[in-house]
């Protein structure tokens with residue numbers, strides 16, 4: 001049983017009541033009973049929240065944390081964090097402060113385990129070296145840019161997160177209860193049906209916290225949670241974080257330069273400059289610390305502003321060095337002001353009430369639920385997104401219809417005409433280019449933003465990469481089939497290709513395979529490169545792929561030392577497949593409106609373009625193998641990228 005009446009905690013009511021003045025004093029009471037229920041009262045307000053951490057709070061210490069970034073090939077390395085030390089006690093709201101470029105985000109990344117390359121030193125939990133997998137089960141990381149799914153509503157986002165993160169034996173009703181409780185506590189219930197993309201900055205931040213609260217992590221890392229928010233939303237956000245801390249969680253966030261009222265809401269601050277620690281201790285002790293170092297904070301000056309001015313070097317480098325020495329680069333605990341119960345963590349902590357986390361999750365690796373469960377939830381999310389996506393779905397289908405009609409009209413009724421065979425050949429190549437460029441470019445343009453969401457959700461253990469990858473592979477199929485079918489249907493019949501179901505099906509299969517291969521190619525580029533580089537690379541790589549298709553220079557005339565190109569160009573198999581569908585397999589003699597038609601007999605044309613017209617199945621196999629290879633390579637690249645980003 002924990003009861004805490006905290007007169008210093010004047011703000012938490014502000015979160016629930018918009019924009020009261022910072023100086024307004026309201027006593028807020030937190031109660032934790034045997035049933036795990038918290039009541040927060042203030043100005044007549046009452047709120048219950050039964051989702052308390054089910055784990056023992058942890059004491060985080062870090063020793064000699066260093067981080068050196070590689071600046072690139074032959075550009076050397078840069079030391080960013082200089083052997084930092086510190087201790088973050090449980091049930092505290094902790095701010096990592098400092099001027100821009102001081103290393104706040106880097107320190108947060110290192111402590112959360114988000115960054116592992118180039119890191120030295122150790123993080124110790126309750127006196128023992130951190131086990132990263134166990135630590136990731138306890139903690140979550142909320143990035144500065146919230147990385148949410150803009151097309152899903154708040155409630156849909158919560159439901160998918162609950163399906164992904166809560167074990168399979170939790171009933172739908174129970175999940176809904178958890179969701180509603182979190183939403184109402186975070187004042188998001190009334191926005192439950194609003195699409196996330198339309199939420200305000202403060203609401204998005206609260207949704208990010210709500211999504212992570214589903215698994216009730218013990219430690220929250222937040223990168224600049226107040227950036228971009230107005231002062232009232234900042235206060236609401238920090239009040240919420242303070243409330244979560246009071247419930248037994250450790251909340252660590254970076255913050256730029258808090259206002260005086262915001263600053264006093266933090267329990268503990270850690271001030272950084274040039275990757276070194278200038279101060280760590282209670283927010284209320286900062287002024288005394290500065291006075292002791294003979295750097296007194298001027299009267300009526302916000303201590304947070306003053307310490308940032310010092311950290312920026314506005315009063316000279318010597319002052320910075322003096323402060324680093326004063327705190328022994330974070331080793332000193334002189335200015336700590338911990339509640340009695342956490343002074344000695346070993347005797348202080350008693351397990352919170354509520355069920356212990358099940359051991360089931362360990363069976364699924366780092367994730368809470370089975371791969372099948374993850375796949376089902378991700379497919380549901382993919383379906384909702386596909387249904388609502390203007391670019392990936394609506395525009396794509398529209399483009400297929402418009403381009404097919406335009407091409408069809410341009411080459412109207414030429415498919416059966418012996419005198420227009422070369423024109424028809426151009427049409428087939430144009431279809432090929434359309435089927436390659438549209439899906440490839442759309443994927444290159446859209447996947448990088450999806451990548452950042454994947455990075456955050458994967459790090460926070462929502463799902464495994466395998467489940468994610470299978471889900472996007474499946475989700476793409478319906479739109480792709482519909483788009484290709486409409487395109488094939490329109491272009492095939494308007495341009496007067498043979499009225500033969502078999503040939504139509506062959507044409508459709510090749511179109512479909514080309515679209516899927518091109519989309520996989522785009523995915524591979526989007527997984528590795530950002531939008532700018534991807535938009536350059538995609539078309540640039542496509543040029544040789546087109547060259548080797550056998551269209552301009554036929555396969556017979558291609559120099560022997562360049563023949564290999566035609567074997568790896570998937571467009572070559574696409575073009576050969578189209579030709580087989582239209583002119584191969586014993587196509588009858590073509591119509592001829594003129595006196596002489598050179599290509600009246602399709603075999604003459606096949607001979608001239610150095611194709612046999614009977615390679616359809618080989619082309620299907622070659623395209624399928626290319627597709628499989630691209631998908632496997634992309635999966636490996638994604639895995640590498642997720643690791644390399646850390």
Ligand SMILES: Nc1ncnc2c1ncn2[C@@H]1O[C@H](COP(=O)(O)OP(=O)(O)OP(=O)(O)O)[C@@H](O)[C@H]1O
Pocket residue numbers: 069070071078080098099100101102103104105106107256
């Ligand atoms: N991977 C990297 N390669 C090169 N330099 C890096 C890398 N990561 C961080 N830095 C540099 O380290 C310094 C600290 O960066 P960091 O993002 O941690 O600062 P910050 O205190 O969070 O700043 P801000 O408040 O502006 O976000 C900056 O000078 C940044 O350029």
